[in-house]
Amino acid sequence: MSLIKLLIADDEALVCIGLQSMLKWEQYNIEIVGIAHNGAQEEEMIDSLRPDIVISDIKMPVKSGLAVADSVRKKYGRLPLFIILTSYEDFEYARAAIGVQATDYLVKLELTPDTLAASIQRAITLLEAYQTLESYPKLVHRGNLQAQRDKFFIRLFNNLFENKNQYLLQKEDLDLDLSGPAYLVCTCRILGPDSVPPRGDKLVALCSSTVQMAKDTLTSTRTCYVTSLDLRNFAVALPVCGTDPLGWMPDTQKLLADMASVLHNYFNVTIIGAIGFAVEDPYLLRESYLAARKALPAAVKAQSFVFFAEGEPLEQDYPLFDFSESRSEIRRAFEEMDTQALYAIISRMIEIFDGRSDLLVPATDAACNILYMATSLLADGEEIVEQIFEHEPEGYRAIYQMHTIEEIAGWLITFRDGCSAILSTRRQSYKEQIVKNVQEYIKRNLGTKLSLNQVADVFNFSPNYLSHLFSKIAKVNYVEYITETKITAAKEMMLRGEGRIYEISQKLGYESAFYFSKVFKKVTGMSPREYIQQIEAGSQPERSLQERNRS
Secondary structure: OOOEEEEEEOOOHHHHHHHHHHOOHHHHOEEEEEEEOOHHHHHHHHHHHOOOEEEEEOOOOOOOHHHHHHHHHHHHOOOOEEEEEEOOOOHHHHHHHHHOOOOEEEEHHHOOHHHHHHHHHHHHHHHHHHOHHHHOOOOOOOOOHHHHHHHHHHHHHOOOOOOHHHHHHHHHHOOOOOOOOEEEEEEEEEEOOOOOOOOOHHHHHHHHHHHHHHHHHHHOOOOOEEEEOOOOEEEEEEEEOOOOHHHHHHHHHHHHHHHHHHHHHHHOOEEEEEEOOOEOOHHHHHHHHHHHHHHHHHHHHHOOEEEOOOOOOOOOOOOOOOOOOOHHHHHHHHHOOOHHHHHHHHHHHHHHHOOOHHHHHHHHHHHHHHHHHHHHHOOOHHHHHHHHOOOOOOHHHHHHHOOOHHHHHHHHHHHHHHHHHHHHHHHHHHHHHHHHHHHHHHHHOOOOOOOHHHHHHHOOOOHHHHHHHHHHHHOOOHHHHHHHHHHHHHHHHHHHOOOOHHHHHHHOOOOOHHHHHHHHHHHHOOOHHHHHHHHHOOOOOOOOHHHHHHO
16 A cells, blocks of 8 residues: 555644654554644645545634534545544534544543554554545655655755756645745754753654654744754744845744744753845745854854844854865766765865864864755665664764764765765666656656656756666657657547547647647557547557557
């Protein structure tokens, strides 16, 4: 069964955090795709995310959980499945939950991992019986959407997009709303508490929960995006009313202070951060991010939030590592799985910082940039770096606990050797997976033109590299594959009687029915009309000479 998508809806942030941490959801093949804090938001997220299961509070602001379940049931039928939560042990509520065909009714005070697991297992069993994918014919199950969005913002903050068109296509593909008047970046750091060990599972759990609650707290008031950078650092892309600081500073200061207060009350942590300047074009958020990072030492010194002020001297004694000269070289190394080039690049970095204790901060910054590029540019980058540092108590995140240039150099050596070893063994299978992902994307988007440049931008590759890789792995060039896939889809539509020829051509993104007919005949050896006539005559249309030659 494909990955099961779960939506959690409750107006209490602590309940949402508790539900997320109560079970190891991956053991149930479940991905949490969203958190809603009121009924209206819950219904909007059901419409956009199409979850398979919804755990919903029975009473919420704006619209009750029962009203949402009733509305969704009328729109979509038996899916998604609803598990209803309540603080009220009242039969009328239970009867109402039964009325909207909820699969279960759980009292919050009695909720335990065992009762939740039993309820989820019942829902999964029912879900299998309903054959989810048939109930949602237009639903596309992706990988972890939040992970893909995190990669998007890491690329954006670190200037890893090749061009603006690539940025726009990925933004659209990930359904990101960046339509505000202006945006800025705030980089935040989690400090304390003293009661938690400086490393280990407890620290990882604390920081993960803190970032999640920061996300829930901020998104409950406005559409913003929180991206985890590492164990103790996260960034917030925040919409503001304009670029004039006098217009957005007071609200932003209060919003971040309120967030920090909530996190301190729940987890006894201190949140500090630096805020960059506002930009009208979100594509330029990298400038705000860089300004925030430059101001971060002042925030550490003040133990609070500080604003970057253009023209004022920055309180820092070190340069930020500049990847601009080698960025294309690093990109190509990851893109083409060129382990020799990658080894050489990282070795040069190690040589630059060797013995230079005064360069500890830029060395850490350089290592983190390489780390961000690996997790961003490689499809399974995070899994790769986790495998490299699997024997470290905090995995690759241990880099932020290092205090000497020798430790940073050691981390870079481990990364260099591990990355080279893993990538050298994965080169062929990795490339095959890339082509498979591109083919699946093409099949999902047959109604568009699917130019090589556009699809290359979606997958963060150069057009020349993608074209060469596709031809080598798929044994057919990119344009031929799209043509054959569209004609195959057209034939299936004709067999099912899905519209007239001009309607089918429109569905498949052709400029005109005439051009579609011309391509169809070239591939199959007969016109679309002749093909339909054979279907209507009750005979199986013969394969063309071209098709027989290919098979």
